[in-house]
Amino acid sequence: MDLTDSLSSLDESGPVIASGKRLALSTKLRSKFFLVAPADADPWFGFTLDFPLGQDQAANEDSGFGIRHEGKASGDAVVPVDNHRLTIRFPRGGFQTIVEDATLPLMNRFPNAKRRDHGMTVLKVVIGDASVSIQGFGYPFANVDDLEVEGWVNNKPIVDGHTLIDILRSKRFVFVLPKPVAAAAHTFNPDRLPAPFSYPYGPNQEWNLPLYRALIAQNKGHRFIPAFRHPDDLSHITSVVQAAVQDVLWIDDAVNEILAIRFPAYFVSPETSASEPRAVEGIKQFYIVVALTPQFRTEYDSAWRRLIKAEGFRVRLFNSHESLSPHETWNCKIVEYPSNLSALKPHPVRKHELVLCARRPTRDEFQKKQPYEVKMFPDRNGFYDWMVKPDPRSTNAPPMLRALPSINFLDIEDKAYANAIVAEALPQDQARFRGYLSNRPLGLAAATLAMHAKLGKILCSAPTNVAVDNFASRLDTRTRTVVERYNRGLQGGQPRRRHTFVVRAYRPEHESVAFKRLLQDSRISDGAAPKPFARRPSKWRLHLSCAFWLLVLLRSPAVRGLHPDDSPVLHEMQQAIHDHDSTVLLRDVATGAITWEQFKEADGYTRAMTVANDLLAYIPDQADLLVARGVSIDEAANMHRADLYCVWGNTLLPCFLFGDPKQLSPTVMTNSEQHKAVLHRDDEGDVDMESEQNPVGFLNRFAMDGKISALQYLQGNGIPVYR
Incomplete structure (x- = not known):
């Protein structure tokens, strides 16, 4: 330079x-x-x-x-x-x-x-x-x-x-x-x-695994210097997409290679003994001892160490070496200490062998997911080209700057409520907090309640399930504090402010299973979460979930009662449920008027559970993500940019990011690993491990880009930050 x-x-x-x-x-x-x-x-x-x-x-x-x-x-x-x-x-x-x-x-x-x-x-x-x-x-x-x-x-x-x-x-x-x-x-x-x-990955960054594999194989090399600014959209998208793809694609390649390898295995039942034999057809669970080889362990060491961290696997079973497709596929998980199992005492397991615990499947548990759609996002290089573009409504006016769209989040009709929100800051910080919220470019700010008061429904997210749980809980706590502060000073007859309706949504099937278990036993709380065998455990928690709110509406002792200052939507829903004949059984079992056994044997059981599932689906509709007016992200210093863009998209909705810049950066699993060297011999028989045709390079050339968090990227681009 x-x-x-x-x-x-x-x-x-x-x-x-x-x-x-x-x-x-x-x-x-x-x-x-x-x-x-x-x-x-x-x-x-x-x-x-x-x-x-x-x-x-x-x-x-x-x-x-x-x-x-x-x-x-x-x-x-x-x-x-x-x-x-x-x-x-x-x-x-x-x-x-x-x-x-x-x-x-x-x-x-x-x-x-x-x-x-x-x-x-x-x-x-x-x-x-x-x-x-x-x-x-x-x-x-x-x-x-x-x-x-x-x-x-x-x-x-x-x-x-x-x-x-x-x-x-x-x-x-x-x-x-x-x-x-x-x-x-x-x-x-x-x-x-x-x-x-320019990055050597072409103009097409849409989801295309064969194309990704070809481009990565053709462009091995050093790790790229991370970039906070990009000259165009393609450069920006390439760095975000490739950072995510190259972090995991080599693992997927290893999985495909491992899938093509067949190993001999034998089954051991934990439910039988030599003195008490049992028909194989009646056994639901087995230990499977797989004869991996030392060579396999060595060749796939890096990938294998990553793969065995998964909660579960699928093991494909073939009837013969000649079979082209598996006879069955079972869910399984790794047994970490097989020597401690009494059923395996007669079956010594060698160091390179693998022991799995598997259950015989009763139905197809694997459903194909919809393909992921890659979106286009701004390059964050500045706004000169847009701002100097002529305004179509004033073609005869002299050249002027077009102002960036901005918003005053405290410009709401209820000034007392705006003051109650500002009072959440420490007394010495309230003036600058008010100033910060009063003129935010459509992009980033700091307070979700102010955003909700100004815009309406807000989509909240975070990089982990625990972070989302905590975010939802804090929002619920703060909205109650703000509303209580506001209502405390009201005179008789003045309309009261209501709590913001905060829903911590989970997968619908998990909500349904948990709700059903809570009807059976109202004391188990978070223990109602689904616990699938050899699959990733459900992250479901009761507080503020759809099941939580439905139990509130049904007046279940498993949760708190509806507060007079709760959202009017909740009061309207509770009244509608109370007035509808189809919910009588559901209300009775939820309140304990009848037992779960009585409920299950009743003629209207199936209809009642259908109504329950409909209500579970209706609750998040009240915060429909398709009509969200803003986005709020917590722990953004730990969030990948790709994850932010999945939530924020290219809609340029107002977006608040919270986070501690000193927090751990986003997780990048592939940092210094390199492609395996391929041996090449010249005409004289000499070995060249790094020939021009096959250079050795880093598996993830964008590892350092991947460590730039959503918060850090926007902060490093010059967006003002409230601290």
Whole structure:
């Protein structure tokens, strides 16, 4: 990378727009000139303009604007910055440069410039029909300490009536560089730029496993430097998609290879003994001893260590070596300490062998899932192209900046409720909390209750089930606190505020099983969660689940009663259930008026359970995800960007991200593992393990990109953060 301080102007004799420190001029805007060929990024030729954010951003933070950060080049951290940087890149092949010695009158304008006696250079850039590309334009900006700089950013004239837009749209730029002309002509020669960079994975990043495999095999190599900004959508999507794919695809390849290998095995029943034989047909569970080989363990060691962490497996059983397809497929799980099993005492197990516990299936438990649809997302490179595009409603107006859409989350009719939300912050933080919520670009902010009050239904998510559970519980607790604070000061006859209806939704089949078990025994609480054999355990929990709310509506002793200030929707549903004849049996068994056995033997049992399942499905419909008006993410510092995009999509709904930047980064399982070397022999028989035809490279070239969390990526792009 070659760079130097520079003076930016539109003319040699014109006023100074910005300057570098080495030129020793007192200007509020700083400028540097660059010729850059960074690793794993597009090389460029251009300059930067730095706009001050104020000393340590202290005044901005106190006002509620938030703190601006930028991502470090290493990709392992984001750090606060004192300046907002615009990066202006000249179009390759679309400009000419003129390099000249600075004249004496011009040099006299810089009497205190460093190394002035070595000479100075004037570099002129003239652009043809193409336009510059700009990074960092349009991001939220504030400098509470210097309103003049704020005005410049918001299109007020900087020098001689020229606004920032005028400067950026100019076809001619003049720079004064503190370098002798020969050195400057060599250092900043655009011909030195290498070829443009792009990820070698093509334009199609849709879900296509054969294509992924082919591209990965053709493009082995080093790990890419992580990127916080991308030149276009394709670059952004490639890094997100490939980081997810390359983390696991080699495991899938190993699974397919292992599936093609058949091992001999024998079955041991834990239910029989030599003295008490039993017909095989009546046995439902077996231990299966599989004769893996030491060679298999060695060859698939890395993949096998990952695979055996799964909760369960499927074992395919063949009747003969000649069979092309399995006779049956059973669910099973690994027995970790087979030597402790009495049934296996007569069957010594060797170190390389595998013992499985399997159940004979009674039905097909495996259902094919719908294919996943990959969406397109913004490149987060800035908003210059959109903001300077003419507004179709004012075609005759002079060029102006189009403002980014923003929203005041406290602009609701009920000002007392807005005040009750702000009161959730500590007293010393309430002023800046109010300021932060009062002008948020459609993107990120900090308080879901304010979002709900302004917009309506909100979809909440987090990277783990535990995090979602905690998020839902906190929201439910805080909405009750806020409503209680609001209602406490009401006069007689004034309408009361109601609790926000928070639903922690789980898979419908898990809700149904858990609800049924709670009807049988109202004391088991979270113990009602489904417990499938050799399958991933259900993450279902009772609190705020659909089953929880249905039991509340049915007045079950398993849960709390309906509060007078609970959502009107819940009160309406409870009344409807009470008035409907089809729910009589359901209400009786839920309240304990009849036993589960009486309920099950009743004529209306089947109908009642159908009604229950319909109600379980109806409850989340009251928070229909298809009509969510905003998105809120907790523990976003631990969330993959791919997971955020699955929730947020490309709808640009208002999105609040919460998280601790010091939290562990998103989990990336494949970091330093490399492709297996393939032996090649030349004509003389010499072995070449890293030939050009088969280079050894990292299995996950985007591992470091994968560790950039959703919060860190947006924070590193300059979105203000409330802390």
